[in-house]
Amino acid sequence: MAGEAGGAALGRAADKLFSLSGLFAVRKPKGPTSAAVLNLLKERLLAEAGVQTNGNKRNQVLKIGHGGTLDSAATGVLDQVTKEDLENVLLKFTGDIMQVPPLYSALKKGGERLSTLMKRGEAVEAKPARPVRVYSLSLQQFQPPLFTLGKDVECGGGFYVRSLVNDIGKELSTCATVQELTRTKQGPFTLEEHALHEDKWTIDEIARSLEHCTALLPGGPSRKKLKTEHPGETAVICEDK
Structure with missing residues (x-):
């Protein structure tokens, strides 16, 4: 029973x-x-x-x-930049902008993810720049060589934070990559x-x-x-x- x-x-x-x-x-x-x-x-x-x-x-x-x-994870660095330099650059990446998606992404070529092709060591070309929208972007913390973007980074679909950080580094004549990323909201759903x-x-x-x-x-x-x-x-x- x-x-x-x-x-x-x-x-x-x-x-x-x-x-x-x-x-x-x-x-x-x-x-x-x-x-x-x-x-x-x-x-x-x-x-x-x-x-x-x-x-x-x-x-x-x-x-x-x-x-x-x-x-799953990422690392990062920013060199020889002042807080004022960084804040001024962030203004250029607010609103409607053009962005090139990162090579290491879930976008596909021939039915396979670009990230999968890269892991196999195959040559991968960047996708063309496409329009994306950033509603708000601010600097929360600046401790060279690291910086933290505010929790109010609001963006539309198809936007890549890794591409944003990479582009910020280029705009400052240096380089930058993501060390840690937390998505706090997706549509109406919040993390907390x-x-x-x-x-x-x-x-x-x-x-x-x-x-x-x-x-x-x-x-x-x-x-x-x-x-x-x-x-x-x-x-x-x-x-x-």
């Missing part, structure tokens, strides 16, 4: 998992890639639901995607209020998060409108320090 009760509970968990559909926020720690975080999330949820998978077939069982790739920590990657917690996050979407669309032919979730990835 105990075995039958346990099986019924797992069946209910699986039914609940596959009935979920919509948007929710996940906190991404520093280290793993965005794809690795999604894979771990899938494994946790499928294990909780008692769903058996066969290796790479797990993607066919539960569909989860993310709204924007975050790098909405992003689920790893200890809350459960079916029930995600169900509650879906209800809460769906209400934040423009126009307040219902969950019914968000359902697709393939039940699953779309995760918005946020990165922790």
